[in-house]
Amino acid sequence: MKIDQSKIRNFCIIAHIDHGKSTLADRIIEKTGLLTSREMQAQVLDNMELERERGITIKAQSVRIIYKDKNGEEYIFNLIDTPGHVDFNYEVSRSLAACDGAILVVDAAQGIEAQTLANVYLALDHDLDIMPVINKIDLPSAQPERVVSEIEDVIGIEAHDAPLISAKNGINIEAVLEQIIVKIPAPKGDPMAPLKALIFDAVYDSYKGVIVFFRVMEGKITKGTPVRMMATGAEFTTVEVGYFGAGQFIPDEELSAGMVGYMTASIKNLKDTLIGDTITNALEPCSEPLPGYKKVNPMVYCGMYPADGAKYPDLREALEKLKLNDASLQFEPETSVALGFGFRCGFLGLLHLEIIQERLEREYNLDLVTTAPSVIYKVHKTNGEEISLTNPSNLLDPSEIDYMEEPIVSAEIMVTTEFIGPIMELCQERRGVYLGMEYMEETRAMLRYELPLNEIIYDFFDALKSRSRGYASFDYEMKGYQRSELCRLDILVNREEVDALSFIVFSGSAYERGRKMCEKLKEEIPRQLFEIPIQAAIGSKIIARETVKALRKDVLAKCYGGDISRKRKLLEKQKEGKKRMRQVGNVEIPQKAFMSVLKLDDK
Amino acid sequence: MRKQLGLYIHFPFCVQKCHYCDFLSFPYSKNTAKAYLDCLYKEIQSTASLYSEFDVATTFIGGGTPSIMALNDLQRLMEAVKGSFNIKNTDEITLEANPGTLSMAKLEEARKSGINRLSIGLQSCDDAELQLLGRIHTYEQFCEQFEYARAAGFDNINIDVMSALPRQTLSDYEATLDGILDLEPEHISAYSLIIEEGTPFFDKYGDRLGKDMPSEACERQMYHLTHRKLSGNGYNRYEISNYAKPGFKCGHNIGYWKRRDYLGLGLGAHSMVDNIRFSVPVKLDEYLDFWKRPKRALDLDTIYYQDVDRLTVPTQIEEYMFLGFRLTEGIVREEFYQTFGVPLDDVYGEVISKHIRQNLIVESKNKQRLFLSSRGIDISNYVLADYILDRQKK
Numbered sequence: 002m003k004i005d006q007s008k009i010r011n012f013c014i015i016a017h018i019d020h021g022k023s024t025l026a027d028r029i030i031e032k033t034g035l036l037t038s039r040e041m042q043a044q045v046l047d048n049m050e051l052e053r054e055r056g057i058t059i060k061a062q063s064v065r066i067i068y069k070d071k072n073g074e075e076y077i078f079n080l081i082d083t084p085g086h087v088d089f090n091y092e093v094s095r096s097l098a099a100c101d102g103a104i105l106v107v108d109a110a111q112g113i114e115a116q117t118l119a120n121v122y123l124a125l126d127h128d129l130d131i132m133p134v135i136n137k138i139d140l141p142s143a144q145p146e147r148v149v150s151e152i153e154d155v156i157g158i159e160a161h162d163a164p165l166i167s168a169k170n171g172i173n174i175e176a177v178l179e180q181i182i183v184k185i186p187a188p189k190g191d192p193m194a195p196l197k198a199l200i201f202d203a204v205y206d207s208y209k210g211v212i213v214f215f216r217v218m219e220g221k222i223t224k225g226t227p228v229r230m231m232a233t234g235a236e237f238t239t240v241e242v243g244y245f246g247a248g249q250f251i252p253d254e255e256l257s258a259g260m261v262g263y264m265t266a267s268i269k270n271l272k273d274t275l276i277g278d279t280i281t282n283a284l285e286p287c288s289e290p291l292p293g294y295k296k297v298n299p300m301v302y303c304g305m306y307p308a309d310g311a312k313y314p315d316l317r318e319a320l321e322k323l324k325l326n327d328a329s330l331q332f333e334p335e336t337s338v339a340l341g342f343g344f345r346c347g348f349l350g351l352l353h354l355e356i357i358q359e360r361l362e363r364e365y366n367l368d369l370v371t372t373a374p375s376v377i378y379k380v381h382k383t384n385g386e387e388i389s390l391t392n393p394s395n396l397l398d399p400s401e402i403d404y405m406e407e408p409i410v411s412a413e414i415m416v417t418t419e420f421i422g423p424i425m426e427l428c429q430e431r432r433g434v435y436l437g438m439e440y441m442e443e444t445r446a447m448l449r450y451e452l453p454l455n456e457i458i459y460d461f462f463d464a465l466k467s468r469s470r471g472y473a474s475f476d477y478e479m480k481g482y483q484r485s486e487l488c489r490l491d492i493l494v495n496r497e498e499v500d501a502l503s504f505i506v507f508s509g510s511a512y513e514r515g516r517k518m519c520e521k522l523k524e525e526i527p528r529q530l531f532e533i534p535i536q537a538a539i540g541s542k543i544i545a546r547e548t549v550k551a552l553r554k555d556v557l558a559k560c561y562g563g564d565i566s567r568k569r570k571l572l573e574k575q576k577e578g579k580k581r582m583r584q585v586g587n588v589e590i591p592q593k594a595f596m597s598v599l600k601l602d603d604k
Numbered sequence: 605m606r607k608q609l610g611l612y613i614h615f616p617f618c619v620q621k622c623h624y625c626d627f628l629s630f631p632y633s634k635n636t637a638k639a640y641l642d643c644l645y646k647e648i649q650s651t652a653s654l655y656s657e658f659d660v661a662t663t664f665i666g667g668g669t670p671s672i673m674a675l676n677d678l679q680r681l682m683e684a685v686k687g688s689f690n691i692k693n694t695d696e697i698t699l700e701a702n703p704g705t706l707s708m709a710k711l712e713e714a715r716k717s718g719i720n721r722l723s724i725g726l727q728s729c730d731d732a733e734l735q736l737l738g739r740i741h742t743y744e745q746f747c748e749q750f751e752y753a754r755a756a757g758f759d760n761i762n763i764d765v766m767s768a769l770p771r772q773t774l775s776d777y778e779a780t781l782d783g784i785l786d787l788e789p790e791h792i793s794a795y796s797l798i799i800e801e802g803t804p805f806f807d808k809y810g811d812r813l814g815k816d817m818p819s820e821a822c823e824r825q826m827y828h829l830t831h832r833k834l835s836g837n838g839y840n841r842y843e844i845s846n847y848a849k850p851g852f853k854c855g856h857n858i859g860y861w862k863r864r865d866y867l868g869l870g871l872g873a874h875s876m877v878d879n880i881r882f883s884v885p886v887k888l889d890e891y892l893d894f895w896k897r898p899k900r901a902l903d904l905d906t907i908y909y910q911d912v913d914r915l916t917v918p919t920q921i922e923e924y925m926f927l928g929f930r931l932t933e934g935i936v937r938e939e940f941y942q943t944f945g946v947p948l949d950d951v952y953g954e955v956i957s958k959h960i961r962q963n964l965i966v967e968s969k970n971k972q973r974l975f976l977s978s979r980g981i982d983i984s985n986y987v988l989a990d991y992i993l994d995r996q997k998k
Contacts, residue, residue, distance in 0.1 A: 530983075552983050553820055553824050554824050555984065555985040555986045556796075556985060563610075563876065564874040564883070565860070565874075565927065566874075566911070568926070569922075572985065572991075572992050575986065575989035576989040
């Protein structure tokens with residue numbers, strides 16, 4: 002089938018979390034008849050169980066829809082769903098680069114939030130035309146007029162004709178579809194030029210190998226086309242090309258400039274098909290690759306250990322499998338005195354970490370002990386060498402260190418004015434440097450701060466939510482490294498140092514953190530046969546101490562009328578609890594204690 | 605020898621529920637009790653035929669408060685039991701009793717009907733404490749009924765006592781123990797109060813940090829005082845919370861710990877026969893409905909029973925350990941081998957040597973017997989949890 006470029010629309014939907022992005026995507030799919038509503042499982046595009054559960058999109062997804070407009074003209078819509086979280090900003094930016102326009106969904110009750118802005122800026126960076134849509138207009142608290150003027154004032158795009166819809170209840174979806182044709186430009190690009198296609202995602206399939214998702218910018222690709230990935234240099238012969246049906250791949254003869262689809266080429270390794278790379282024809286290459294490709298590096302590291310040491314090979318296998326579908330996941334073996342054999346894993350951010358952890362536990366049935374996350378510190382040695390430190394245990398002796406640097410982010414926090422005080426206080430506590438504040442409207446403001454990444458990977462998000470009763474929203478981007486006074490805080494349990502509990506901390510907060518850490522561990526470590534001192538130390542200096550008293554009495558006396566079920570349950574629960582503990586020296590430490598450092602903000 | 609069976613009969617009605625109690629019981633009324641007993645007789649009669657190859661070794665009528673039963677009801681119940689099961693008057697037959705529901709006449713008739721052991725709930729010798737607990741009797745009333753029981757010919761009586769009550773001091777508790785020792789019962793059950801969810805006490809003291817509760821140190825002192833005082837007065841501790849004069853251990857309860865077969869009759873009653881555990885449902889109206897209908901054959905597949913659990917060997921082994929260790933005589937290696945055909949140390953060698961090393965378990969000189977040390981008794985849950993075996997995830 003020959004497709005007229007002017008009848009194609011490539012777009013994505015961007016929104017702050019929970020503003021209804023995936024729901025709108027579903028309605029569009031449903032409205033265009035790709036699936037009947039009976040076939041629709043809620044939120045078609047979020048495939049993973051975890052994605053549905055958390056209501057977030059982790060992997061980019063894409064679907065081709067045929068839409069017949071009110072004049073009877075047929076259009077092809079390629080909807081590219083993007084991950085919605087800052088951890089996956091690079092993936093988002095590549096997905097955006099594959100589009101010509103973006104639908105901006107804004108909640109009619111909440112208005113613009115931090116991620117709304119972050120996503121809009123990202124879309125504008127890619128020269129996308131933005132088409133605002135006001136969602137959830139049927140909520141009692143909806144104020145569409147207010148939100149329209151907010152969009153016009155804050156973002157500076159026209160919004161007076163934005164469709165007022167309810168994706169959830171299917172109100173006014175038709176208007177969205179009609180506006181797509183008018184407001185989203187058709188793709189350009191010469192189909193006769195040498196092949197130039199942008200990879201925006203890839204998944205691993207055990208039968209077909211890597212399936213590469215791309216947008217053809219120029220030229221065309223068919224079955225048999227010899228291709229080269231320009232950044233990696235890997236070359237393959239195309240086995241299959243096609244486009245995205247609802248939840249399935251539909252083979253086609255060719256994909257030409259302006260079209261979105263997939264290819265397979267018996268590619269064994271995801272490493273060969275990096276997101277953002279350019280595909281070209283190996284025999285007739287384009288002169289230069291598409292701009293914007295960069296290698297993504299993990300920002301957050303933590304140790305992951307199997308709760309049962311014997312499961313180490315299983316953990317390795319599971320990580321390898323996950324990496325097939327997630328090139329940004331990194332891991333290498335490490336050993337901890339307390340936890341045995343495990344892996345130091347690198348993630349794009351804390352959400353990414355949590356997702357991987359949950360997938361390992363659910364999909365691979367592994368019981369994990371995870372150590373506190375750490376950022377990458379730059380250690381400048383007195384001999385002039387520079388080291389990147391991802392594991393606090395590997396910090397050198399202070400005498401060898403000239404100075405250290407830590408990563409800094411610039412953060413934007415959107416908050417209603419009544420909470421400005423508490424949020425500024427929080428940022429101050431977290432060593433934030435105030436950059437400025439802008440009022441969005443009378444009752445809402447955007448605070449801009451520079452914050453050390455290590456202050457936000459722990460519990461910043463939770464603290465932000467609790468201090469603003471859930472109203473603050475937050476977005477950040479990496480800014481660079483900055484010299485800082487840092488030291489390693491060690492934890493001694495029963496006078497033995499537990500390497501997996503060590504963490505790097507700003508010297509000025511060390512006492513406070515040490516004290517809180519000891520208090521937290523005292524709560525987490527159950528009483529045992531003997532008294533257990535818990536100490537925090539910097540070098541050889543003890544800065545805080547708590548004591549877990551010895552277990553005195555633990556008897557369930559009653560067992561009445563021969564009903565032993567309660568007794569059994571209690572013992573099974575205790576046994577389960579013991580199983581979830583790690584033996585460190587003589588002391589049994591519960592697995593979750595290793596994450597204690599994440600929960601020190603108890604305001 | 606014929607197979608032996610313990611018989612438990614449940615009477616789930618009380619004058620008033622004690623404030624700490626979370627057992628299955630309902631407010632007593634003559635009519636409901638009558639309806640219930642009519643059903644219970646039917647249950648006894650139709651169940652008994654399934655157990656004709658058993659001799660009943662011990663019988664325990666518990667509750668609730670079975671001593672509320674009217675004289676003739678109690679007689680009828682005993683007749684039904686004796687008429688249906690193989691049971692001798694010389695066997696241990698216990699009636700659980702609340703002193704507030706007893707009388708000289710009732711005690712005499714109970715004794716005549718074949719009941720030869722009483723288990724009386726006293727809990728405390730302090731009237732203020734009794735009131736706090738929601739008990740319906742005073743200490744004096746108790747003493748009076750105790751005298752009557754002796755006069756009626758009961759020469760095997762247990763008294764229940766409770767420690768660690770709200771605001772109780774060590775000397776308060778000691779006074780209670782002294783008051784009980786003065787009466788010279790044959791058997792004493794001494795428990796510490798456990799605040800259970802769903803009881804009035806839970807709402808009042810449930811957070812455990814409640815300033816009214818005795819400190820942990822005090823609770824522990826009470827616990828050790830119990831052992832010291834009772835041992836010094838000729839009572840042997842034969843189970844974590846139970847003390848008896850020589851020859852007066854409670855055979856029925858020992859049956860639970862030794863995993864002997866027992867059959868529970870009446871609402872919510874639990875059974876274990878031939879390594880199958882099962883229980884009667886706990887909803888009173890459903891129980892009454894079931895037995896009001898014409899008599900029917902009853903077996904484990906009847907929907908009547910719930911939680912029918914055919915115990916696997918690992919489960920039996922776990923039970924053998926965590927129940928057996930509650931007895932001070934503990935576990936005998938040879939008996940374990942006789943029961944399961946596996947040497948004890950093949951299953952638990954590592955755990956046992958760890959516990960011996962930690963002085964939680966003591967090994968007898970001839971290495972045959974293993975039992976909890978005094979420290980092991982203090983923290984028995986912590987110790988016994990180690991005898992739950994590792995299973996594959998289901």
